[in-house]
Amino acid sequence: MTRHEVYDAVVAGGGPAGAVAALVLARAGRRVAIVDDPPASGAGAHKIGESLPSAAAPLLRDLNLWPDGTAPPHLRSTGMSVSWGSPALHERGPVQDPYGAGWQLDRLRFDTFLREAAHAAGAEPLHGRAVDAVDDGPGLRLLVRQGDSTRELRCSWAVDATGRRAALARRRAVRRREDRLVAAHALMPRHRPSTAGESDREARTVVEAVPGGWWYTTLTPVGRIVAHLTDPDLADPRLRTPDGFLRAALRTRYIGARLTARDLADPPVPRWSAAHGLRLTPYGGRGWIAAGDAALAFDPLSSQGILTALHGGARAGLATALCLAGAPPRPVLASYTDFLDGVATAYVRHRAEAYTAETRWPELPFWQRRGAVRRRAGQRPHD
Secondary structure, three states, rough: OOOEEEEEEEEEEOHHHHHHHHHHHHOOOEEEEEOOOOOOOOOOOOOOOOOEOOOHHHHHHOOOOOHHHOEEEEEEEEEEEEOOOOOEEEEEEEHOOOOOOOOEOOHHHHHHHHHHHHHHHHOEEOOOOOEEEOOOOOOEEEEEEEOEEEEEEEEEEEEOHHHHHOOOOOOOOEEEEEOOOOOEEEEEEEOOOOOOHHHHHHHHHEEEEEEEEEEEEEEEEEEEEEEEEEEEEHHOOHHHHOHHHHHHHHOOOHHHHHOHHHHHHHOOOOOOEEEEOOEEOOOOEEEEEEEEEEEOOOHHHHHHHHHHHHEEEEHHHHHHHHOOOOOOOHHHHHHHHHHHHHHHHHHHHHHHHHHHHHHOOOHHHHHHHHHHOOOOOOOOOOO
């Protein structure tokens, strides 16, 4: 084993939570590596989870990532139009957010920016997929799959930022799924650059409830994202084809109206992503800590996923740095747990309020399942 394979900490996952955790650790003077697969590339490459509330601005300033992190070509949000609980479309402007307008991100560009900031601070990039961590004391032996081979890294602490799969934490904690929500989504590429004259109507996010779930569409720097949220057993198999996905979008009252003639002529192949809420118990333990969706994942209806990932990543990085500096892990992890528990409690309450506000189809499976949220609203998250 070479000296380059021994680290104070290894961060598994290079999304917002992982990149920020690595940034904090590198700035604390720790030898840290970020293990992640190469980002997607090529025509149609995109990542959903593109809404960043303006409440992220103070944290980005604290991390010295402001204003570059949200500078153009990222777009300022012009508000939201919602058909939920009623066939009518209700307008919600950014003035209703106490922090003002947020952003619609090119997620691949935003994630790359965060990783490059971590690399510039000293975090070493390692391509691969973390698959497990073995506690053989002292420290951990991290297993990283690189193609057909497996590489071993040694570290004192590991940060699991591998998303909902929680590759390192899943054998050390219980993952409680909220439901089985999935997103079928497609990127309608832009055929002209963004301009200052872009209509507010075109740039607004649209959310529309339908009998079998809900849809949203939003404009991003790389094109218009169209997504349908539903449960796997309720999803029409035709949603997996370009024509079937497009026809389903056109059957909506408002989503299809945002599509252009060129979108209709050349629809892209839709992709599928997990979108269920999830909570890990506990969030950390001996030599490890989970951050981002590995610790606490949200239903996209909340539009809080990236914001929570940034805050959670920063706190996970700080907690790890404190433990590496000799602080007792138990109170450090307890403080981290209190933070995430508070976020989870607020999220469960707001999600319950949102889903029970839609009362048009109480007998249909998708809404019947979410109606149970009302009965659970006073319980602990995801129990």
